[in-house]
Every structure is written in structure tokens, then in C-alpha cells.
Amino acid sequence: MSFSSLVQDISFRDTTPSAASEQRRQMARGSSSASTIDDHRSQMSRARSYASTSATSVSISGDIASQLHGGYSHPLARTWQAERQLTKSMLILPLFITDNDDEETLIPSLPGQYRRGINKVVPFLEPLIRKGLRSVILFGVPLGQGVKDALGTAADDPKGPVMSTIRLLRQRFPQLFLVADVCLCEYTSHGHCGILRDDGGLNNELSVDRISDVAIAYAQAGCHCVAPSDMNDGRIRAIKLKLIEAGISHKTVLMSYAAKFSGCLYGPFRDAAGSVPSFGDRKCYQLPPGGRGLARRAIERDIAEGADIIMVKPASQFLDIISDAKDIGRNMPVAAYQVSGEFAMIHAGAKAGVFDLKTMAFEATEGILRAGATIVVSYFTADFLDWLES
Numbered sequence: 062m063s064f065s066s067l068v069q070d071i072s073f074r075d076t077t078p079s080a081a082s083e084q085r086r087q088m089a090r091g092s093s094s095a096s097t098i099d100d101h102r103s104q105m106s107r108a109r110s111y112a113s114t115s116a117t118s119v120s121i122s123g124d125i126a127s128q129l130h131g132g133y134s135h136p137l138a139r140t141w142q143a144e145r146q147l148t149k150s151m152l153i154l155p156l157f158i159t160d161n162d163d164e165e166t167l168i169p170s171l172p173g174q175y176r177r178g179i180n181k182v183v184p185f186l187e188p189l190i191r192k193g194l195r196s197v198i199l200f201g202v203p204l205g206q207g208v209k210d211a212l213g214t215a216a217d218d219p220k221g222p223v224m225s226t227i228r229l230l231r232q233r234f235p236q237l238f239l240v241a242d243v244c245l246c247e248y249t250s251h252g253h254c255g256i257l258r259d260d261g262g263l264n265n266e267l268s269v270d271r272i273s274d275v276a277i278a279y280a281q282a283g284c285h286c287v288a289p290s291d292m293n294d295g296r297i298r299a300i301k302l303k304l305i306e307a308g309i310s311h312k313t314v315l316m317s318y319a320a321k322f323s324g325c326l327y328g329p330f331r332d333a334a335g336s337v338p339s340f341g342d343r344k345c346y347q348l349p350p351g352g353r354g355l356a357r358r359a360i361e362r363d364i365a366e367g368a369d370i371i372m373v374k375p376a377s378q379f380l381d382i383i384s385d386a387k388d389i390g391r392n393m394p395v396a397a398y399q400v401s402g403e404f405a406m407i408h409a410g411a412k413a414g415v416f417d418l419k420t421m422a423f424e425a426t427e428g429i430l431r432a433g434a435t436i437v438v439s440y441f442t443a444d445f446l447d448w449l450e451s
């Protein structure tokens with residue numbers, strides 16, 4: 062209501078029957094002899110009272126739903142508006158483990174991220190765990206000559222970088238939740254996520270059999286969670302059955318990369334993990350970016366096959382899919398992988414002066430939480446441990 066219409070409203074109230082009868086009561090009591098000053102004071106007081114009553118009635122009769130500012134003016138009240146607030150325990154830090162034990166090499170396309178040999182992992186993690194790091198996900202990066210073959214044999218080599226690091230971290234940091242990414246692409250000579258047929262396509266049956274063996278080996282080495290990222294049909298069921306058979310299903314979380322989309326955001330990761338396919342691409346097994354219905358079917362299938370956590374990857378470009386995953390898997394945790402390209406883009410934007418790095422890292426991650434995820438795999442994890450402290 063505008064000020065002029067409020068004044069009109071007050072003058073209208075001045076002549077309302079209730080105001081007139083009040084005047085008549087005052088005259089009957091003999092108060093009509095009150096001084097001019099008293100009359101003036103009384104009018105002022107009435108005006109204030111009318112204004113207040115009028116403002117209240119404006120809100121009640123008209124537009125109270127428009128009054129929102131009060132709910133989020135204080136910084137703490139602002140955080141209460143979020144359904145989920147980012148906490149340290151939601152974050153999983155990706156680690157690239159090479160087979161050169163003493164290596165510590167900066168990955169040029171992933172600002173501040175390194176490939177590390179097993180001897181460098183504990184000194185790197187110690188200060189982060191003191192700051193509240195709760196979980197890491199391990200990716201093996203075999204760099205030795207002749208390590209890769211058509212079957213990805215090195216993936217579950219007990220002396221390989223991933224299995225050695227699982228054993229070491231379980232012993233050094235018993236409270237740290239260990240996730241092992243399960244795939245063959247880092248270990249196959251052709252760089253694809255499974256075993257190939259003669260025509261170059263994936264042999265689904267052999268791939269699932271091999272990948273489920275690798276998952277069991279990682280779980281038996283001591284990781285708390287196996288996360289198959291290969292996208293072969295039926296691998297969740299195969300892994301779950303083998304975990305049951307091995308008697309470790311009760312203590313191993315099965316996190317499925319259920320909705321993993323193909324696209325250009327994995328470039329820096331492939332630099333880091335050395336997993337660029339030597340021919341072709343992964344479009345026959347990773348989802349097409351427009352395939353929302355297909356993603357919903359993949360999520361439904363993986364839940365039915367025994368997944369304990371559903372993951373969506375990438376994250377920020379697929380917030381609708383995260384929301385779908387939360388809808389379909391409403392009784393289970395949903396994870397999102399903020400992939401290397403998303404991380405690199407935020408760094409590039411900040412470096413170009415487009416926005417502040419920390420502000421955008423929070424905005425992007427809070428968007429992922431708002432969509433429905435409660436677990437975020439993020440290269441910003443180490444930064445967030447500091448940022449969430451201040």
C-alpha cells in the first residue's frame with residue numbers, strides 16, 4: 062500500500078461509525094471541555110494507532126506472503142534457509158596413486174592436484190585429517206612400462222598402487238573412510254572400461270566378471286566402499302553377489318556410478334589418470350548428456366541390483382539428474398562427482414577475474430546439495446576443510 066492510500070485509509074477510519082460513537086461517548090462524559098492541546102495530542106496518538114493498525118491490516122488483508130526479508134537478514138538465518146548445509150563429512154577427496162613410490166607430480170590441467178606415489182600419500186593426508194578430512198577415493202595410475210594389457214590385469218595386483226595404498230591407509234588412518242574407484246580403463250592397453258570383443262565393442266559378460274573380481278579384491282584389501290565407474294550392464298548385481306559370497310557384503314558399501322554421462326568435462330582427469338582411450342570413445346556405455354529418462358532407468362536398475370549409494374557424474378551440469386536420483390532413491394544417500402572439468406572451469410574463471418574462487422566453489426557445491434546430493438566427490442575438499450573452519 063502506498064503512503065497516500067494509507068493516509069486516505071486513516072481519514073476514512075476517522076469518520077467510521079466506531080470513531081464517531083467514541084466521540085459521542087467522550088462528549089457524554091463531559092470530556093468535550095478538554096483543551097485544544099489535549100485534543101491535538103489525542104489526534105496524534107490516534108493517528109499513530111491508526112497507522113499501526115492500518116499497516117497490520119494491510120499485511121493481513123492483502124499481501125503478507127510478500128514479506129520475506131525478515132527470514133534471511135541475519136547471516137545465521139540465511140544458512141537456515143538451506144535444506145542441506147555443506148559439512149566436512151559430506152566430502153570425498155580424489156587421490157591419484159601412481160606406481161612410482163616417491164612421485165609427487167603436479168597435474169597441469171587440475172590446479173593444485175598431484176599424482177602421488179605411496180610414499181607421499183601419508184605425509185599429504187596427515188594435516189588434512191587433522192583438519193577434519195573424513196574420506197578419500199583412490200584412482201590407480203600405473204605408469205610403469207608394460208603394466209597395461211588387454212584385460213587390465215594390473216587393476217587387482219596385490220602389489221599395485223591401489224591395493225598397497227588401501228592397506229597402508231587402513232593401518233595409518235583407521236578412521237578414514239576409504240573408497241576405491243573400480244574400473245579397468247586405467248589398466249587396459251586400449252584405455253576402455255572393460256574387456257573388448259574382436260569388433261572393438263565391450264564384451265559385457267567378461268567385463269562384468271573381471272570388474273566384479275577387482276571390486277572384491279579392493280574390498281578384501283580393506284577399503285570400506287567400492288565404486289564401480291565402468292557403466293557395464295549388470296555389474297552392480299555381480300559385485301553385490303560376490304560380496305555376499307565372500308562374506309563381506311555387510312561391511313562394504315557399494316556406491317554405483319549409476320548416472321555417468323559422457324562429455325568433455327573429464328579431460329583433466331584423463332590427463333591425471335592416463336586413461337584416454339587409444340581409439341574410439343566411451344559413448345556406447347556412458348550416457349548421452351540429454352538422456353534424462355535413460356539416467357532414471359540406470360538409477361532404478363542399479364538400486365534394484367543392490368547399490369547402497371547412487372552417484373551422478375558430472376554434477377553441476379546435471380542437477381536435474383541429481384534431483385531425479387534423490388526422487389527415485391529417496392531412501393538412500395545420493396552422491397555427486399564434481400568432476401575435473403568443473404573444478405578446472407571454476408579455477409579458470411577465478412583466474413580470469415570473473416568471480417572469486419571460494420565464493421564460486423561454495424555456490425557450485427551448494428547447488429549440488431540443493432539438488433539432492435549429500436555426498437560430494439570434490440577436488441575442492443582440501444580447500445573446504447579450511448573454508449568451513451572460518
Ligand SMILES: [Zn+2]
Nearest residue numbers: 244246254291
Ligand atoms: Zn573407466
